[in-house]
Amino acid sequence: MTGTTHGRTGGPLDAFDLGELRARHSSKWREYPQDVLPVWVAEMDTPLAEPIAAALVEAVGRGDTGYAVAGGLPDAFAAFAARRFGWRTDPAAIRLVPDVMAGIVEVLSLVTEPGDRVVVNTPAYPPYFYWIPRIGRELVENPLLLTPGGHRLDLAALERDFAAGAAAFLLCNPHNPTGVVFGEEDLLAVAALAGRYGVRVVTDEIHAPLVFPGARHVPFAGLDAPAAARSITLASASKAWNLAGLKAALAVPGEEARADVARIHPEVSEGAGLLGVIASEVAFTSGEPWLEELLAGLDANRALLGRLLAGRLPEVGYQPPQATYLAWLDLRALGLGDDPAEWFLRRGGTALYPGPRFGAPGRGFARFNFATSGDRVTEAVERMAASLTGGPRAAASH
Known part of the structure; x- marks a missing residue:
């Protein structure tokens, strides 16, 4: 070097x-x-990470490269989320999906109808602009406020978009590309607005393990609010442990969204990669x-x-x-x-x-x-x- x-x-x-x-x-x-x-x-x-590399070498050595099942990954994630974020979720209710974007597409397809409006904070992860219209939903751009202290949610604009008939809000937290971590007060305000206007919240929390000192990740589904209980979170080890090419993520329901996540078809879960499941379980357990x-x-x-x-x-x-x-x-x-x-x-x-x-x-x-x-x-x-x-x-x- x-x-x-x-x-x-x-x-x-x-x-x-x-x-x-x-x-x-x-x-x-x-x-x-x-x-x-x-x-x-x-x-x-x-x-x-060495434990991940060792697990993958072992899997390849035994020819363990067949179709994916969730195995111990939901339990590993639930334990990680409890340790890291104080968020307790039921692993039995979690479903395997190929990656976070595929999970978002599947979840929005289940909880909204064709033609429904999906609100997204912009600037936003570029694939949102492709996939949301591709499944027949209308993407509504809700720009973050750019202030001298950085970006933040525009709650007044969010209320206007919710009141105008939005069916869902796709919340990216921590936010890509700005790196903002939305605080509990703002998230509770989002939950209150979503509850008032009947908006389903779907959260992309793929960057949650990558929070720096001085900030704290608050899982939306862990909030004490009806909209949080009806929310669905997409999570993965892919960003924090550099596993994107191995394909494995999880759809994690709030207490009142279990029936929705249970409708994810087994064919969707089988689109995940078995090596991704193995690597992700080790990441959450030993990484x-x-x-x-x-x-x-x-x-x-x-x-x-x-x-x-x-x-x-x-x-x-x-x-x-x-x-x-x-x-x-x-x-x-x-x-x-x-x-x-x-x-x-x-x-x-x-x-x-x-x-x-x-x-x-x-x-x-x-x-x-x-x-x-x-x-x-x-x-x-x-x-x-x-x-x-x-x-x-x-x-x-x-």
Whole structure:
């Protein structure tokens, strides 16, 4: 591993050099030419946690690669949620789904009707914009408020959209791409509005294990409110333990939503991957020491990114995320148009996730994935800065 500076932690984020990462077959490292430094899609440059890797090697060794069943995964998740969040849920009521997005599609198909309105806070995870219309529902953009202290829910606008006839609210918490962790007071306000207007709440809590010190994840379904009892949560180990390609997630019902989740067809569950189930069970059971080491490295990188931007690109707006490993950068002051990521890809050899794909509030923004070594975070910012001064594209040597 080359390089010795810029926030080196010695943890999982520093395990691989650039050549090893470029040998990967995942979309992060195969989407762009090799001279491009990718900091776009939500994938981490880490090895697997050792207990997960050992379990997968053992499974492959015994040829355990058949159709998936949930096995011990619901129990493992329920125990993790109780330890981590104080949320107690019944594992017998949890159903296996292939991934969080597939689970959202299945749940919305069960609890809403064709033509129904589904409210989504924007900027929003890009696949929402594809899948919600694809199942015949109308996506209603409900922009978050951008304040000097960061993004927050616009409860007045949310009430207007609920009152206008919304059937469901798809809540992403912790929020992608802003990294905001919505507090209990706001979540209780959402629950009150949902109860008042008969709106079903479906929550994407895939980033819940990735919350930094100073913030606390509050599971929506754990709130003491009727709308929370009727809510359905989608959860997965995929983001926190870098398992997205293995395909396994869970639909977790509130107390009054068990019958809805029970209607998820077994064919849907069989779309999950058995290796994903095995890896996820181990993650929730034995993966917390690795997770804590990862979070320490990510915490260092979010601070490093702030220092780098302040020094090299001070015009860029940056609120350190409260969770996730994704930074939502306000690049509007640079005058690069609606899609500044295109500029940095073309002129700086750095691939960020284009802001407009997150909805109208994403114009002039881009998402930066800092789940890599501190050296590569530094390299990406240096390339971005050099692209604005006409300097040569820096070599990705770290």
